[in-house]
Amino acid sequence: MIGRNTGAAYGSSSALSLGQMSAEFQVPSPLVPTRESLFARYCKQHTDGTWAVVDVSLDSLRPSPVLRCRRRPSGCLIQEMPNGYSKVIWVEHVEVDDRSVHNIYKPLVNSGLAFGAKRWVSTLDRQCERLASVMASNIPSGDIGVITTPEGRKSMLKLAERMVMSFCGGVTASTTHQWTTLSGSGAEDVRVMTRKSVDDPGKPPGIVLNAATSFWLPVPPKRVFNFLRDESSRSEWDILSNGGVVQEMAHIANGRDHGNCVSLLRVNSNMLILQESCTDPTGSYVIYAPVDFVAMNVVLNGGDPNYVALLPSGFAILPDGPTAGIGEIGSGGSLLTVAFQILVDSIPTAKLSLGSVATVNSLIACTVERIKAAVSGENAQQA
Structure with a gap:
């Protein structure tokens, strides 16, 4: 997934923000077209310390001859755990036209594994592992x-x-x-x-x-x-x-x-x-x-x-x-x-x-x- 912030975030405090983003969601193959999306991202920290990050499509606001992907309310809940870990619940809700996906990739795409919540959580987990490796100091020679x-x-x-x-x-x-x-x-x-x-x-x-x-x-x-x-x-x-x-x-x-x-x-x-x-x-x-x-x-x-x-x-x-x-x-x-x-x-x-x-x-x-x-x-x- 590749995204970029295209609008300034704002809110009443550091625990609340709203921004406009555009993104390309990608599968590593030239046989699967990317999913483009323009959406608003709303972030809020609740009183119990849980963060909510919610996206909703803004694609209807921009002219496009063919709209292949619309991001319905999607996002994640991030809860801090007492052992220093985080519990992440992710929901992905997308309206999409996948007729241009090559036949050999259709079972993977239709299953939700290619663009779904399981992939984003796995990607987040891998990135956390990479960051931990970069910051590690007790490396055996x-x-x-x-x-x-x-x-x-x-x-x-x-x-x-x-x-x-x-x-x-x-x-x-x-x-x-x-x-x-x-x-x-x-x-x-x-x-x-x-x-x-x-x-x-x-x-x-x-x-x-x-x-x-x-x-x-x-x-x-x-x-x-x-x-x-x-x-x-x-x-x-x-x-x-x-x-x-x-x-x-x-x-x-x-x-x-x-x-x-x-x-x-x-x-x-x-x-x-x-x-x-x-x-x-x-x-x-x-x-x-x-x-x-x-x-x-x-x-x-x-x-x-x-x-x-x-x-x-x-x-x-x-x-x-x-x-x-x-x-x-x-x-x-x-x-x-x-x-x-x-x-x-x-x-x-x-x-x-x-x-x-x-x-x-x-x-x-x-x-x-x-x-x-x-x-x-x-x-x-x-x-």
Whole structure:
């Protein structure tokens, strides 16, 4: 979910506020359109200390030829617990036209898992875990590898967070950036779009080509997640590693699940890769980006990570329906999104060549086939 405050909040005290917001609610796949919404958000703290945050749609106030989503009264109650935790009750009530959702995603969307209260609560829980990890001071030395200071640990986590946000913003079917479907791209539709990177210290300058595809796998989500995040199996799908030896140089746990972590990987002693893997009951991600040796050394010593140029690629793994729980090994199949961001020209004014598109298309098609072969073979052995 991506939102922004478009109006000043006001109220009689700090415990009461009303504001206007617009948001895009997203699923990490180009096959599921985002849900746009303009709404008023009302926040109030009750006398018992409980907070109420309520949203209601304002979409009828703005002209639109097609209204695909209207946010009926929705929101959450947040109650402080005596043990330092919070109890959150979330209600999601939306009127929506989902006819443009691709068929393979309709069971997930119709179940409410894609845009529902369970996903928002899981996302909130994961964010709390990340914040706790950033603020933690009692970190065992064996957990951090080449990171030697708390400042270096925080800088690496901050860089990983920016990498994840960049990936999620580049893989969804946003209204801001339109996808083009490549013809003759194979069994799956490969969607591409280009972006110009200019004067952004966090991205290399030039023309960036985004390519993504989503498809179904007859393998439980947890198994797909564990396969893709494991550095020992990376050579089975990562073409760019050229089958080389992958070594984990640093590891930061940032959640209760063993799969929630940030890693620094070294490939053949000549390539560094920053990777974050994360999972919750509604979905999993494995996101990575090549990083410069010099820039990463600055980060490991606690330097500013905002000037490290990143072009993240990776995977989003979702259950294929309401009965396929992420944590259940024996559950149903997976919906896997594979996405790449590649700098195809260092000159922002250059035109995209057909050769660049063909190369990226070949890269994504080969990666998909390798993943299918690897996880299907593993699934057959376990069966």
